[in-house]
Amino acid sequence: MLSQTAEYALRTVLLIAERGVAGPVGVDQIAQELGVPRNYLSKTLHQLARAGVLSSTRGPGGGFRLAVPAARLRLVRVIEPFDDVGAGRRCLLGRPVCSDRTACRAHGRWKATGEAVAAFFQDTTVAELLREGAGAARA
Amino acid sequence: MLSQTAEYALRTVLLIAERGVAGPVGVDQIAQELGVPRNYLSKTLHQLARAGVLSSTRGPGGGFRLAVPAARLRLVRVIEPFDDVGAGRRCLLGRPVCSDRTACRAHGRWKATGEAVAAFFQDTTVAELLREGAGAARA
């Protein structure tokens, strides 16, 4: 459903939202806790920073923190820099335009499901996912 | 949502279901009508044949036809050889197992949507999509 990169991004944002209350969280710590490659993650987090989702500080005590409160951070903002989760994904048969008027064969039956997926990413916030449950092994 | 290859497969099956009533449809014709690369499509259709979705005949007058009646051919059978559309796709955060008991952070909120996607592919048949509408440009 999500690319590996977007999945890393989402898992990281959840971790930072949880651990980052007392200060920035470092790439090394995140990479180790999530079990993902350090340098690859560094680039991914840099993209999130450029997208305004995270902010970074260098030097001792540095790391990443949320640039937006978790309650106002919607999943689409975390995922968008990596995966297209919006309109482009909606036509099952890959049409450039696929609307009620210019519908592909799957449009009518797929519509509700495709819109549910898009709505999930657009409406759900990071804070809402955090409430789902706590525990160290959860990510 | 679907890989390019799975999209080709689905579009081809829809075309064959429509055009193939009077006999096999050739790769050249399909490739031209759908605007997809001929040899790549040939390999893709071969995979569908091995999966029991299509049957092929060689020689003059040959081509591909459905190996299963459209009304009994569910989309999951067309897509499965290329994309994982089932359980593996269900955990947003990429966990190997993610159930109600061992839930990731996104599980509770994602569950209904993820299941709706899986159900769409499992329940919808090719014949149902064909009924959506007719017309040459539709695929």
Place this chain on the structure above:
DNA sequence: TCATATGATCATGAGTATATGATGAATAAA
């Protein structure tokens, strides 16, 4: 100023998805 910690970036590579052109193999019809 210097040593250290940290993010940022570079160079490179493996693996996979997608695509192309040439050739092989089977079948039907003349």
Place this chain on the structure above:
DNA sequence: TTTATTCATCATATACTCATGATCATATGA
């Protein structure tokens, strides 16, 4: 048996995703 038609396959190429190791740049504190 020959020829034409058609699917099957091979060899290769390109682009992208994911990943690794080395190095650079910046900030803190001694």
